[in-house]
Amino acid sequence: MNPLDLPEGTLFGADNLPYGVFSTPGSTPRTGVAIGDHVLDLAAATGDGVHATGSLDAFLARGPQAWAAVRAQLVRWVTEDAAAVEPHLLPRDAVTMHLPFTVADYVDFYSSQHHAENIGCMFRPDSPPLTPNWKHLPIGYHGRAGTVAVSGTDVVRPSGQRKAPADDLPTFGPSRRLDIEAEVGFVVGVPSDGPVTVDAFAEHVFGVCLVNDWSSRDLQAWEYVPLGPFLGKSFLTSVSPWVVPLAALEAARVDPPAREPAVLPYLDDAGLRWGLDLALEVHLNGEHVSSPPFAQMYWTPAQQLAHMTVNGATLRTGDLFASGTVSGPGRDQRGSFIELSWGGAEPLTLADGSTRSFLEDGDTVTLTATAPGTGGGRIGLGEVTGTVLPAR
């Protein structure tokens, strides 16, 4: 019985084991597990047809006991029985990754205090940066599930209406303020027909992915009062191809920030430690431009899920809810270009000497993240990337 040989310092060791959906030329999509620089064909390795369905949906719906059983098997194989998996490994750079699950409803929260304060200052300069409700409930809204796509999907610059405050009338054209939002997404496995309490979070949520909620700030600013963002966000939301199970994030769990004023009882998460110490990175054309820290998010995903369902709203397998832009207090910790460039007033200077406030055609943005693993090293959440194409 031999352990599988893994690259030194890999972010995809036996304490990570994220799930995705891949294909090779001529094959239909099926479930894979990222291990080292390889992907394990899980249907072939286990003989379980649920992993040959082309999405994680049916596996997600099986629930925590089934998830734990597969994970335990994988850990045994990787750490003790390499021969069980070696025949079913493919080089990761030779496979095509697909959207890993069918997105049911997509909800986007707004749970970074630093982000909300930054945006509030810019969008509502005459009001306090945080609205009066912000510290009482995790503000969120529904996004467009049909335009969630896997990493690598091109970002066609959206067109739409915009009106600068000084203009009399709106004009139509390609967005001039195309932006990113660096976020973390949570994937629901087990449905619910009513409220999910904060302590039942892990009974329903399977795992975590990275999300880039591409945003058009000029469209958004003109349209969002009074019913919220719509076309400014609905053209594309990109997700990373690997869903890291909550079980891989045990070492990343931290206490969230203290809340003042105290939250209502249904949001009380004292002792649950569903803060997550994820270190995000934002790269523009290969250059590192920001390091948003997830551990400082004001609202945890357990609170977001409890809030989202407290009115009786049902949950479905494949529901995806995202954290909202992750921004820390430092300028180099902001998770969007509108913050990094302070609305264009303070453009970023890039390594080649050029400056950037918002995205230009041809720009590629890549988000990555790592977290402490249970093995003492770090694990990776993979990446979500996209390149901006000109407006059609």
Add this chain to the structure above:
Amino acid sequence: MNPLDLPEGTLFGADNLPYGVFSTPGSTPRTGVAIGDHVLDLAAATGDGVHATGSLDAFLARGPQAWAAVRAQLVRWVTEDAAAVEPHLLPRDAVTMHLPFTVADYVDFYSSQHHAENIGCMFRPDSPPLTPNWKHLPIGYHGRAGTVAVSGTDVVRPSGQRKAPADDLPTFGPSRRLDIEAEVGFVVGVPSDGPVTVDAFAEHVFGVCLVNDWSSRDLQAWEYVPLGPFLGKSFLTSVSPWVVPLAALEAARVDPPAREPAVLPYLDDAGLRWGLDLALEVHLNGEHVSSPPFAQMYWTPAQQLAHMTVNGATLRTGDLFASGTVSGPGRDQRGSFIELSWGGAEPLTLADGSTRSFLEDGDTVTLTATAPGTGGGRIGLGEVTGTVLPAR
């Protein structure tokens, strides 16, 4: 060759022929067409398995030519060849109706000027009733697709946070301001991977249903700034079981109201006549309380669809977009109780002498609608009904 015998003055004659999904005890759900007081088992009558799938999805995806061919066949049968359908008719009151299609994304617009002005006065008393963008674009937002349910589904009173302006802190509990929104929904059949122009509306949209977008006004008022309605709307949205094809609404097409200021070119619908002369009715516990007129909606569904996709957002079969609350200028033409009771300041007096501002446990609300048919009489859109159950 004999015409089918239909009840005098039926709203479901040969010029209507709406589609739904029904079952009988022991049968699996399948597609039916409402004809007179009966439902036609379309799979049995046509022998086409697409009508035995338990949803309209696959039929919707086939597109306008396929829709027209089935409709032409149905009209021939009903008007000339009763024997072809009579063996496949079941009494409509003996079948159970199901959600007729899989809701992909659900978008709710806000396109009645009277409604927007009424709500603006009540929610934002210190500002002009219409926001500056209202006459430039059809304001809309994404709702929760997973909680769209068929007529007859009970409405469990939602709980959540609310805060009256005079209160220091929010409180949690069952909503005290449970309301309806009488709307008309549009069902997308043919997908699109980019903008759908106003003149391509009927190439993508299959038909029309009634929508009651149940709303909790106290939850909504506290949560909706800055990202829009969320828990105040996400607990339930009810739709009528019969989808009336656009082809049945030819006689209902009217010019929309004049727009001032002029709209941007992508919203210019001059000559398209996608206003629809639908007469809605709101019934509370069997008593008629309002008659919202759809013909006066400021934005047409063709404009809504063009706007929703102008940024490149893709469309999927089963996308549902609703008009927003339909309200006319008269008090007895308002499509929500917050308007009918003016925020509770002017409660309705009912026939039994009781008064009502918002919904009470046990209340049943039923929306119905009719339109001019191509046969000279009227056609029906059926009804959407629901009864309020106490908070859990």
